[in-house]
Amino acid sequence: MNDSIIKIENLTKYYDGRCVLDNISFEIPQGCIYGLLGRNGTGKTTIIRILLGLEPVTRGSTFIFGKRSDELGANDYGRIGYVAEGHHLIQNYSVSKLTGLCKRLSAKWDDETFDHFIEVFNLPMNRKVKELSTGMRAQLNLALAMATDPQVLILDDPTLGLDTVVRRQFLELAIDVLQRDGRTILFSSHILSDVERIADRIGILVCGQLVVDCELEQLKERVKKMRIIFKDSVPEDLHLTEIINQKQYDHELVITAANWNGHKRAMVETFGPESIDEIPMTLEDIFIECTNPEPVSIVQAGRN
Numbered sequence: 049m050n051d052s053i054i055k056i057e058n059l060t061k062y063y064d065g066r067c068v069l070d071n072i073s074f075e076i077p078q079g080c081i082y083g084l085l086g087r088n089g090t091g092k093t094t095i096i097r098i099l100l101g102l103e104p105v106t107r108g109s110t111f112i113f114g115k116r117s118d119e120l121g122a123n124d125y126g127r128i129g130y131v132a133e134g135h136h137l138i139q140n141y142s143v144s145k146l147t148g149l150c151k152r153l154s155a156k157w158d159d160e161t162f163d164h165f166i167e168v169f170n171l172p173m174n175r176k177v178k179e180l181s182t183g184m185r186a187q188l189n190l191a192l193a194m195a196t197d198p199q200v201l202i203l204d205d206p207t208l209g210l211d212t213v214v215r216r217q218f219l220e221l222a223i224d225v226l227q228r229d230g231r232t233i234l235f236s237s238h239i240l241s242d243v244e245r246i247a248d249r250i251g252i253l254v255c256g257q258l259v260v261d262c263e264l265e266q267l268k269e270r271v272k273k274m275r276i277i278f279k280d281s282v283p284e285d286l287h288l289t290e291i292i293n294q295k296q297y298d299h300e301l302v303i304t305a306a307n308w309n310g311h312k313r314a315m316v317e318t319f320g321p322e323s324i325d326e327i328p329m330t331l332e333d334i335f336i337e338c339t340n341p342e343p344v345s346i347v348q349a350g351r352n
Contacts, residue, residue, distance in 0.1 A: 052111075053078050053200055053232040054099065059108035061094055068094055070256040071108070076249070079230035083243035083264070086253030087339055092236045093133065096204050099234075100130065112200060126155035129198030131189045133205040139178035143171060143188060154196045165191035168221055183214035190222060203235045207242055219245065240332035250331070254339050264331070271334050272308035273327040276301045276316060283319045288312055293337050302327070304337045 052075035061069040069091045076082045086092050097103045099110045101117040110117040113124060138146055151157045166173070169187040177185065186206055193201065203222075207215040223246050237243050243250070250267050252260035260267060271292070276282075282301045290306040305312060316324060329337075 051078055052076060053113060054082075054234060055111040056095065056099070057109045057111070059095065059098065059110060060106050061091070061098065061103075062106045068256050072253075072256075072258050073108075074251055074258060074261045076232055076234060078232055080248050081233040081235060081246050082249045082251065083247030084234060084236045084251045084253070085240070085243065085335055088238075090253040091256055092253060093204055096202055096234065096236065100128070100202070123155065126196065127199045129193035129196055129201040131186075131193050131201070131203045131206045133208055137177045137185060137189065140176060142174055142176050143180075144173040146177060146188075147173070147192070150192050150195070156197050158195050158197050161197065162191055162195035165194060165221065169217070183210045183218075186210055186214070186218060190218065199231060201231055201233045203233065203237075205237050207237060207239055215239070215242065222246075240330070240335055244331040252335060252338055260338060267334060268329070268331070270307050271304065271329070271338070273302065273304045273329050273333070273337070274308070274316075275323075275325045275327055276303070277322045277325075278319070279322055286316070286319055288315065304329075 054076040056072055056074050059069055059072040060067065068089075072091075072095065074082075084092050084095065094103065095110075098105055099112065099117055101120050104118070112120065112128065115124060138149075141149070147162070165171075165187070169184070169191065171180075171184060171188055171191070177188070180188065190206065207218055210218065219242055233246075235243060235247060244264070247264050250260055250262065250264050251258055262270075278299045278301070281299055282296055286301070288303065288305060289312075291303055292306055293304040295302045313324065
């Protein structure tokens with residue numbers, strides 16, 4: 049193993065004869081915030097559950113701290129914080145009682161960190177969990193996870209269902225804490241603006257395949273949307289490789305291309321277009337373009 053804290057190696061998973069993960073491989077180095085993206089049902093939560101040793105693989109392997117997920121022990125789990133979608137906590141416990149239970153079960157507990165979260169979020173210690181709002185349960189879940197001082201934090205759609213104000217507060221505090229001490233984070237979310245704010249590296253799943261695995265800035269640099277306008281009609285013999293999406297309007301061609309570079313631009317210029325203009329794209333724009341029904345390898349680390 050190298051310095052990667054998380055490693056997914058040729059992971060394949062079948063449910064009832066249906067392939068939900070098809071030969072997935074990626075690594076997350078220490079201190080990296082990795083945003084795992086995909087539409088509903090593409091396998092994000094399945095990867096996380098397998099990584100945590102909660103589900104078996106069909107083929108392949110997953111590792112945390114250099115250990116196979118199915119061989120993790122109590123000390124290893126003590127180094128992992130997990131905030132799951134839905135924030136499933138013991139409903140009939142008060143916040144105080146649940147905190148006491150988690151503290152007794154944890155090999156390591158940081159009262160200062162936990163108290164800081166409770167104060168910032170203004171969480172009522174005497175109220176039962178079932179009486180808390182969705183936002184409060186999310187905040188409590190994060191506080192409990194961070195109090196164990198984890199080396200790895202896994203966030204599975206933690207802000208789903210939160211309003212804009214609570215989500216922003218949640219993320220700002222999380223970012224502040226997570227960027228300390230070189231923590232490694234695997235962050236899955238449907239809210240692309242959240243991922244764009246905190247992620248260093250991006251993985252995108254389409255139909256069970258990993259079609260993107262690279263640094264966020266590299267993704268933005270390589271996936272480009274271009275508007276090309278010709279004096280007359282679009283040339284029929286204009287053929288470009290690695291086209292993610294393409295639309296044609298009379299004498300105008302709008303393409304989204306993977307690994308856009310000077311060579312592709314020069315090829316287009318040989319057809320004498322009147323203009324070639326880039327259309328700015330956010331991570332959300334790129335995600336929508338990339339998640340077409342037919343997966344192609346769009347941007348992988350180390351590609352030229």
